[in-house]
Amino acid sequence: MVKRHAEDSLETVNTEASPLSKKARVEEYPEVQAQSNGHPPSNLSKLANGHRYDNVTRNENKSPILDEQKEAISKVVSHLSPIPHIEDWEDRERDEEDEELSAYSAISRQTAPTEGYSDLYLDTIDRSVLDFDFEKLCSISVSNINVYACLVCGKYYQGRGPKSHAYFHALEIGHHIYVNMQTKKVYVLPEGYEVKSKSLEDIKFVVDPKLPKEEVIMLDKVAKDAWDLSGKKYRPGFVGMNNIKENDYFNAVIQALAHIPPLRNFFMLEDLSSKSELVQRFSVLVRKIWNTRAFKVHVSPHELIQQVSRQSNKKFDLLHQSDPVDFLSWFLNNMHLALGGSKTKPGTSIIHRVFQGKLKVESQQITAKADAGDRLRFEEAAEVIVETMRYLMLTLDLPAAPLFQDEIDRNIIPQVPLTSILSKYDGLKAQEHLSMRKRYRLLHPLPPFLLFHIKRFSKNKFVSERNPTIVTFPVRSLDMAPYVEPNPALHSPGEPIWYDLVANVTHEAVRTRDDSVEGEAERKVWRVQMRDRARDEWLQVQDLFVERVATETLFTKESYLMVWERRRDGKGKGRN
16 A cells, blocks of 8 residues: 555545455345334434444545445445344344244144045054153153154154144154144144044053053953064063163062052052152053053063152162162152151051051060070060061061082072061061060051062171072962961951962072173072962063963072962962
């Protein structure tokens, strides 16, 4: 650029044109409708690139270059809108949303299908990919509010409005049939109308299976087979349960609970829509286990175990092994409270009415004068403290396994009869606990169902030990009368109290390769054995595998948790 002397006027200097970049930046400024806000251009604040327009026209005698710049800036400023206040932005945003929604509604929403096209898109439904067992979360927003399932691909999406994920999925992929996971209503998107067709009833039933009371009552009386979509035969109530990662302990307990008739009937027939999420999800899972019109021969506990994981602060989840008895204790207590049960009053929920019983505990202090060889003998002169406690589960202690065996008996597994370890509750055999000798006795009335926990695992400071002792037991006709304190007002003395086995959770230690110093590790495998009342057969379920087992071989497994049902008065002793 040529240097200008101070005395020379601006008009006489041969200047070069302004940089092209500035001119291009002005010309490429986005155009805005001048009248969009209803304000005339005369009211605009004359601002351009951070400078007031008045400052550009300081001299009447301007060069042609400045005239060109002024003309370009005026063109831009004339297209600018006034800068609104902050509150104006909120009003404008709401107006734009309303206009957009009204435009969508006017163009694409229908209240009913076009005449003659009521079954449109129904042929695109693929029942083989539908799986309603997993937690109802949108696959994009991970929200559990207003979730719809695409009946073409099986994925979950949130909402069905013009801005929803399901709406855009319908436009982008071309999947048009969706079912609301709460109301069970089926809609066509993007049109938005509801489909009312009898051909969709099977899908609505699988989403939330509800059997009528007549069918529920007959579940244990009439043997019934069913077939899935692929034609595979299965028994309702005896279906596999998916082991997602390490939740086989969870599967075994839930399967056992689902075969306790009063508990099963309660969760299948009662309206629990006002109860907590834990109660509702367990109810749905029980109904899916006994579903007679299932699309597949197994179920997944994903929904329930996710809720359990949240409520237990991840103490019980699908990624880590846990103890079935610990989980059952937590589950029964939380279900009792979720159903409105009281912490102090007995029999305030179905849980307590089915499992809760009373126990008398006698305690006596072990003094220093006690004979070392007879520490557990109750002394007549010393004070005996008597307490009455309530229980949901009875713990049975196994005798210590032999540490050494000779060469002949090296392959013999120790065995003990169930009646032997039940003698803990005969009121005569004492145990030592925290410098106290204790003895236990069951009280009338016994609950309809007894839960036995056979204690196999013990921990010390260094290692966790397993007792492999086999417990032998009769499948039917276990007499509990010797372990109950007589009460003529409630039960005739000398009369037996028969219990029959309902379910048996077993443990198996499977050795696996390990890179640690030991070289091998034990992995716990949990199974459950359940009785088919309608056929009088026993079946064993391990995750997805269901097989028949002989009644005579049930005790050959390491029993860990047993469910016994009290036989009603008037029934015979039956078969052993």
